[in-house]
Amino acid sequence: MSHPHPELSQPPGLAAHGLRVVALGGLGEIGRNMTVFEHKGRLLIVDCGVLFPEADQPGVDLILPDFGYLEGRLDRVEAVVLTHAHEDHIGAVPYLLREREDIPLVGSRLTLALVRSKLTEHHLVPETVEVREGNHGSFGPFELEFFSVNHSIPDALAVAIRTQAGVVLHTGDFKMDQLPLDGRLTDLAGFARLGGEGVDLLMSDSTNAEVPGIVRSERDIAPVLDDVFDNAEQRIIVACFASHVHRVQQVLDAAAAHRRKVAFVGRSMVRNMGVARDLGYLRVPGGLLIDLREAEEMPPGDVVLISTGSQGEPMSALSRMAVRDHQIRIASGDTVILASSLIPGNETAVYRVINGLTRLGARVVHKESALVHVSGHAPAGELLYVLNLVKPRNFMPVHGEWRHLRAHARLAALTGVPAKRIVIAEDGVVVDLVDGKASITGAVPCGYVYVDGLTVGEVTETQLKDRRILGEEGFISVIMVVDATSGKIAGGPEIHARGSGIDDGAFSEVLPRLEDALERAAADGIGDVHALRQLARRVVGKWVSDNYRRRPMIIPVVVEV
């Protein structure tokens, strides 16, 4: 198995009949999926999602794929294929369309509807091409064919990309529930047919490649919900992802069976379920839905709330209920169901919400205590079916951190893909499919692009490093006023500190030392601004380190008057 090395450099030009594959996100991470295919000078993009920041990316709202690779070539983009409407696949579309608004978006009915409603918030009206499973379409030199796949959002698609370089199958995100709620199976027959024709490169979802076995069916959750509803005394609150139409469907069905009314809580939940209902993906029995205000006034035992906030997001309704900062007041006898995954990194936040709700008297049911969630991604047992049916000549695991990509590569090797035909690539790594062989030929710059407030890409790694230091250690600023003519200290030094953990009074201990040092420096004729700053940093830094064993950011400022 080949994998990238830091020494990878700009790749050579692509062979005339070759296909170039470069992921700008989604490889080595779960999120911001975006893959650029290049053939005969034209580009096709599959997915354009966002990544959510981790704790060491403080203050960042979103992370985008690095569009730098497309600079000066956006006019060559034939289309963006969106495999499904999860944020990690569509979230960066508004930012891409800011660069070129008329790039056609290709996707299924529900996917496009959800993308459109998101773009409306950005005041963008996209060009769209609606497709469905079985459809074929040509976009420049790229011949596309779409296949149904089963995932945790309806209407997801896999896409085959035919070019003169060969056939690529990109699965998108999928699992293989054999009894899906909507009867729409992952199209194994289609994959098998394609495999029979010959697939030159399979790119397949690696998220659960480390997990053995298969996923339980979505419909196995129904009896569990039924049981929890049976035992619920007062209000029931179900938190899940705002795009999980089938999960919400099951909650609606359970509510109807238990003669409870339902209110949606949370902006994205209300918006998405409106879209899903309008298009017929969500079946809502007449009279079932009420609004939150009505729900508040009904007896708690007659109500179900379906809410966002399953990941412990601090501003979500559920988090606010857990700290009694929401119009819905949790009380003894209430039942809360977290019918969702627990995304790694969110554990502390989620357990805090669970503890808060429990403390207020609620019974909290979550995936660790009952089968109220099944994953949307195929684990090892299901991935093997795809590998065996498609029999790819080359394999490239996608959609995963290194541990997932490596585990998926191992599965491919077990099904007989030769090790040298398995390519593990990271973001920015260039994979060329030429003469039926996929190989790494180089790498292009591919960084994190941070969205923070209204700015995109202005927050840099240096700014984040500063934030990390400030967040851990606080800062101490030392202000000195210098007479520009005489070079003498005219005011200060003053010390101001925040978050340093040092009592303000304590600085009276170091100030005289600093004054002495400044006087000595003046006597020695050292008076330039840079030297004074260095001196202040050294004196105060040493004092803090000796007395507190800490390393706050020390910021010496010299103001000339």
Add this chain to the structure above:
Amino acid sequence: MSHPHPELSQPPGLAAHGLRVVALGGLGEIGRNMTVFEHKGRLLIVDCGVLFPEADQPGVDLILPDFGYLEGRLDRVEAVVLTHAHEDHIGAVPYLLREREDIPLVGSRLTLALVRSKLTEHHLVPETVEVREGNHGSFGPFELEFFSVNHSIPDALAVAIRTQAGVVLHTGDFKMDQLPLDGRLTDLAGFARLGGEGVDLLMSDSTNAEVPGIVRSERDIAPVLDDVFDNAEQRIIVACFASHVHRVQQVLDAAAAHRRKVAFVGRSMVRNMGVARDLGYLRVPGGLLIDLREAEEMPPGDVVLISTGSQGEPMSALSRMAVRDHQIRIASGDTVILASSLIPGNETAVYRVINGLTRLGARVVHKESALVHVSGHAPAGELLYVLNLVKPRNFMPVHGEWRHLRAHARLAALTGVPAKRIVIAEDGVVVDLVDGKASITGAVPCGYVYVDGLTVGEVTETQLKDRRILGEEGFISVIMVVDATSGKIAGGPEIHARGSGIDDGAFSEVLPRLEDALERAAADGIGDVHALRQLARRVVGKWVSDNYRRRPMIIPVVVEV
């Protein structure tokens, strides 16, 4: 079930024959376990541990129990019973002994040995009383009896506390491996005998109360290790807790069976295993151990390293190996085993290490991919045995977050403890056992005490709040120099920012506005320091909010010359 309310106030005096129980840590959290028992004016403490900080407690090294409750009464403390030598049970002992050095520490042989070696680093030599299972001892009005319990560290004890108020059984941390490696079972026979006598209050470990069933035996890990060792080509690195003597024993045994030499990596691993070996808790075959330097020079296939760092601690050897910043260079064919739990909150750090090692070519085996870890805490199925054998008159779940305490309370109710005799308390809540009935009678102040660098308790919630803002948003300081005589601006305004995500050049846009505002204020005769600061904060704050939709900390500074 009664549980505390924020309106709880200082409790009334304790009845002359009553027993007061106040946890200063460990209730509503996993960590800093410390319970104070009071009877006839005398105090007994069980455990004295630390809590590790979470992401929203930035820069904090450790969190201590709040000793404030003991202020002015330390001379009444008869003893501190240490149930076992985990950090969350012994870590705060050095800080308590700083308050009164001669408090006797009561514990088993291994517990005291590990505590002593920790205290040596703090230049403290404790008074100790060594006890073992079956022992009885009197400490003032407290009659103690000790029971063996099985846990993830050898030589753990439960303690029964007899006073005129009744009999309390405190389990400490335990599980019920029925085939423990050292043959030392949790003493169910003793618990049953005590239950027969009558236990007035059971305080039992709730950590795994949400988990159904029982724990697999520690020895079930051996065949898994054997299999991983069989398939390992090059170096094997096993990361686990530095106190898990039995886990290390199994790795030593597997290494010996596979004719590999072993080196310990990490200060606490080397120290603890030295103690455990000297006392006979760890059996090391002759010639098995080598030092790290020797290990580096041997063929990788002949070596096992046993290391700390299983929680992804950034400065640990394992984390540094994952980023190639360690003398041990991970290479393709190496095998890393994380033979440990994954403490909630550490997921991001641990997966980062796994991904880093995988990227370098190592195979990483962890508890989600193989049975290389079993928990040290009894899950629901085992907790029921204890409840049924002890048949307590009153029950108080301990050692857990709210979700664990509540789940344990539910188990107690199922075994027949009357709901009104189940007390769920938080840190600082006062539980009085009087006339055979336990009830909440009030609460005492009980905050977090932060250790940061060399200081204890100096980092306040305000400082942490500042750090959180600085870490998320950075700061902007606005410096103005004012002539003290004339009240006029003599220098500045200057703007200095760090971590704000705003390019330094951009401030040239707001500076003229600020200068204008300052001039207008001067014309209006507004010149006092406070008003100038307010003005600068308002002007700059509005500009940042309008243009960037962010809220950095804004720090206006007026220096008078």
